[in-house]
Amino acid sequence: MLNSIDKLWPGWFCDILDTVVVWNDGSRARVGVDDDLVDVEVHPSVLDPMDYRERVGMPMADRDTAVAVPVRTCSTVLPHLEGGVVFIPPFTRLPFPMSLLRSSIVSRALARSRSYAMTHAAGKSPTAVVMLNMGGPSTVEETHDFLKNLFMDGDLIPLPFQRFLAPYIARRRTPKIEQQYADIGGGSPILHYTQLQGDGMAQLLDELHPETAPHKAYVAFRYARPLTEATARQMKEDGVKRGIAFTQYPQYSCSTTGSSLNELFRRGKTGEFGAIEWSVIDRWGTHPGFIEAVAQNIEAALAKFPAEKRSETVLLFSAHSLPMSVVNRGDPYILEVSASVAAVMQRLGHSNPYRLVWQSQVGPSAWMGMQTGEALKGLARLGKKQVVLIPIAFTSDHIETLYELDLEYAKEAREHGVEVHRAASLNDSPVFIRALADIVAAHLHECAAGKGPTSIQLGLRCPGCTNATCGQQKAWFTRGGR
Numbered sequence: 001m002l003n004s005i006d007k008l009w010p011g012w013f014c015d016i017l018d019t020v021v022v023w024n025d026g027s028r029a030r031v032g033v034d035d036d037l038v039d040v041e042v043h044p045s046v047l048d049p050m051d052y053r054e055r056v057g058m059p060m061a062d063r064d065t066a067v068a069v070p071v072r073t074c075s076t077v078l079p080h081l082e083g084g085v086v087f088i089p090p091f092t093r094l095p096f097p098m099s100l101l102r103s104s105i106v107s108r109a110l111a112r113s114r115s116y117a118m119t120h121a122a123g124k125s126p127t128a129v130v131m132l133n134m135g136g137p138s139t140v141e142e143t144h145d146f147l148k149n150l151f152m153d154g155d156l157i158p159l160p161f162q163r164f165l166a167p168y169i170a171r172r173r174t175p176k177i178e179q180q181y182a183d184i185g186g187g188s189p190i191l192h193y194t195q196l197q198g199d200g201m202a203q204l205l206d207e208l209h210p211e212t213a214p215h216k217a218y219v220a221f222r223y224a225r226p227l228t229e230a231t232a233r234q235m236k237e238d239g240v241k242r243g244i245a246f247t248q249y250p251q252y253s254c255s256t257t258g259s260s261l262n263e264l265f266r267r268g269k270t271g272e273f274g275a276i277e278w279s280v281i282d283r284w285g286t287h288p289g290f291i292e293a294v295a296q297n298i299e300a301a302l303a304k305f306p307a308e309k310r311s312e313t314v315l316l317f318s319a320h321s322l323p324m325s326v327v328n329r330g331d332p333y334i335l336e337v338s339a340s341v342a343a344v345m346q347r348l349g350h351s352n353p354y355r356l357v358w359q360s361q362v363g364p365s366a367w368m369g370m371q372t373g374e375a376l377k378g379l380a381r382l383g384k385k386q387v388v389l390i391p392i393a394f395t396s397d398h399i400e401t402l403y404e405l406d407l408e409y410a411k412e413a414r415e416h417g418v419e420v421h422r423a424a425s426l427n428d429s430p431v432f433i434r435a436l437a438d439i440v441a442a443h444l445h446e447c448a449a450g451k452g453p454t455s456i457q458l459g460l461r462c463p464g465c466t467n468a469t470c471g472q473q474k475a476w477f478t479r480g481g482r
């Protein structure tokens with residue numbers, strides 16, 4: 001039996017076969033290693049992958065992202081399962097070695113669905129999925145323009161005499177930040193990863209939601225190339241009629257997602273994008289695919305500690321801080337980051353002690369604490385000498401992970417005798433890319449079911465909000481950008 005499976009799907013299972021146990025009856029089963037078990041669906045006696053897909057009516061992407069595990073033990077309990085496979089749906093919690101295996105299978109899915117998308121979606125105006133984020137300088141030379149755009153943004157940093165003060169502050173800050181980008185390899189990798197994530201997501205979407213295919217990912221950065229205005233020109237040129245504004249910040253803040261939506265609104269209402277029907281995905285910080293992808297990276301970092309001391313390791317979640325003035329006007333970011341952390345810890349079965357701390361404060365005003373650097377020193381003082389640092393509020397590497405966490409904080413902690421490993425950023429995680437596709441597919445289904453173009457939550461302004469654009473923007477998107 002093992003040989004026949006190995007011939008059909010070469011190399012997929014060999015390394016986990018010995019650890020898998022399956023039992024139960026009917027079409028459900030439990031699979032896992034020792035006590036670490038998950039519920040799965042069982043498809044007995046199906047060995048050919050194409051046949052498998054047809055029989056269960058499963059989209060190509062799901063077939064490949066599922067982990068198919070040959071049944072070979074427990075033949076006394078379930079003789080009819082021997083020679084079959086079990087299908088574990090995407091985002092099911094998996095014991096660690098199996099979750100790694102699934103990642104590699106998802107990579108194959110991306111490659112396969114590319115050709116599917118091309119065959120089925122030729123010649124139609126694309127459904128645009130606009131990936132909103134702040135962006136970063138791709139080269140050191142772009143640092144000044146990035147900072148100038150950032151300090152000009154009154155939604156992020158309201159300054160007196162903004163048009164004059166912003167260029168001045170940007171100029172003064174440029175040498176320091178240029179050096180940081182030089183130290184992390186000569187620029188921010190955010191554009192590279194956003195394009196990769198967007199392209200992978202669009203390919204999967206063509207299959208998950210063929211009604212709106214072809215899907216095309218566009219990147220609209222707030223402070224770096226490609227800026228929203230350039231993306232608007234491109235979308236108009238491509239004849240886009242349907243757009244989804246998809247924030248790439250998992251958790252909502254008025255200073256991040258809110259700022260990007262305000263910018264989209266300003267340019268959308270003057271027709272820069274052409275005539276587009278808009279809808280918005282404004283937050284997804286507890287989506288099971290996002291949580292699964294983060295959890296897998298934590299498990300990989302935890303595995304670097306000796307097994308006998310692993311459970312003592314502190315999981316230190318770190319997110320970009322917010323000024324207390326923003327928190328105190330009712331911004332939902334702190335709550336939503338906390339919800340992400342709670343969901344990840346739930347997924348990990350609360351295997352370790354944890355804290356959520358805050359980094360990257362800028363300027364002299366009061367910011368949300370405790371600060372990440374101080375927390376690491378505090379843990380060292382308390383004798384906690386093993387830490388996994390986890391970036392939880394950003395989806396790819398950037399100056400905060402590669403410079404602040406890796407070069408500053410982790411180094412300092414090691415000087416205090418703490419062993420630190422950072423959980424990798426999501427970057428090219430296939431599980432994460434699949435999650436992005438899943439989020440958009442669910443959104444498209446909801447739109448088709450008449451649930452409206454925005455979430456209910458987007459409609460509520462912060463109780464302390466005095467920014468008129470926020471109100472107009474929310475009303476405009478609620479009408480589908482009309």
Ligand SMILES: C=CC1=C(C)c2cc3[nH]c(cc4nc(cc5[nH]c(cc1n2)c(C)c5CCC(=O)O)C(CCC(=O)O)=C4C)c(C)c3C=C
Nearest residue numbers: 135136156157188253255256320322323362393398399400
């Ligand atoms: C969820 C992420 C972020 C939130 C929330 C956020 C709020 C926020 N940021 C500033 C000021 C600055 N941020 C800067 C850089 C920067 N900010 C984020 C993310 C969030 N910011 C990232 C990922 C980056 C780095 C980009 C990269 O490519 O690496 C900077 C510029 C760098 C510096 O000068 O130190 C400033 C300034 C404020 C005021 C704010 C909340 C109101």
Ligand SMILES: [Fe+2]
Nearest residue numbers: 320321360362
């Ligand atoms: Fe920031």
